[in-house]
Amino acid sequence: MSRSLCAHCKFSLSTCLCEDLSVLDNKLKIIILQDPNEIKVSKNTARLLTLCLTQCELIIGQTQADFSILENLPIASTALLYPDEDAILLDDKCASTKAFTAQLSHLIVLDGTWKKAFKLMQLTPALNNFKKVSFASIPHNRYRIRKAPRKDSLSTLEAVAHSLALIENADPSGLYQVLEALNNKQTQFMPEHVKARYQAK
Template identity: 65%
Template sequence: MSRAVCEKCQYSVVTCLCKSLVTIKNQTHIIILQHPSETKITKNTAKLLNFCLARCTLIQGESDKDFKILDTLPAATTALLYPDDDAIMLDKINSHTKQFCKQLTHLVLLDGTWKKAFKIMQLTPKLTMFKKVSFATVPTNRYRIRKAPRADSLSSLEAVAHSLMLIEQCDSTPLYQVLDALNDKQTQFMPEHVKARYLNP
């Protein structure tokens, strides 16, 4: 028998997050390019961004043919959040960064494992139209229920929350509270010794 799913948040009824969802009136439009494999993962946070952000678009796919939206984005004022030697570091505050952030209208995020995100990059040449942005210092990962292979890995929600704080001084606290609620809901029925493996640093 399939488990009952909440019609709004699409989590199971016992892990429903509707009471924790918020609305953030962000100015920068977030474009999430999600690898199809992520749609099956209950712990994925991209859909939470889609629920919580006033300006957010979530699209599943792997290549240019799936991401027609890229043709409509203004290249000069759109950035791709992706680590690169030439990336503009959003947390290195200077006159150039401030001016760039002030003009930014869209931020593109790749949602998937590092391997899947790299695959999207290879199959989507249109992404090269945009300047890359990243962080010089990655904040502490608060999303401990999904183990990542790299110490500097952030969930999509954390990456966007930190970006919005740096780009438009958006108060991202409510987003982190939604993430905390997800952590709590997903671990609520775990035995204490199992829960400890996920929630302890």
């Protein structure tokens, strides 16, 4: 029997996050390419970004044929958030980095596990047309309810929040607040000894 979902946030009625949402009027347009397997993941944060950002588009697919939007993005002012040895580090305060980020209009983000993100890269060669950006220092992971295999893992929401803070000096506190609400509501019915594993450290 399927769970009843909130018509707006698409979370179950018992974990509805509508009252926790706040809108960030971002200037940089976020383009999220989502692996289809992430759609039904109850802890997925990409959908929250579409509700919390004024400039955000989510496209579901696995291959270049699914992501025709890439053909229309301006190459010079679009970046791909992806760890790479040649990536421009957004938290590098040098003049060249500041000049690059100042002219950005679009940021592409891959939503999925590391393995799925790598597969998206392999099946979507058009992504290589854009310069890659990443972080020299990874902020503390606030996404307690979904265990990641790598220490430098961030949820899609956290990665976008940190990027917006670095690129356009946006205040990401509203995004972090809804993430904390997601943490709390997804663990609210757990036995106390299980819930303790997910408490903030």
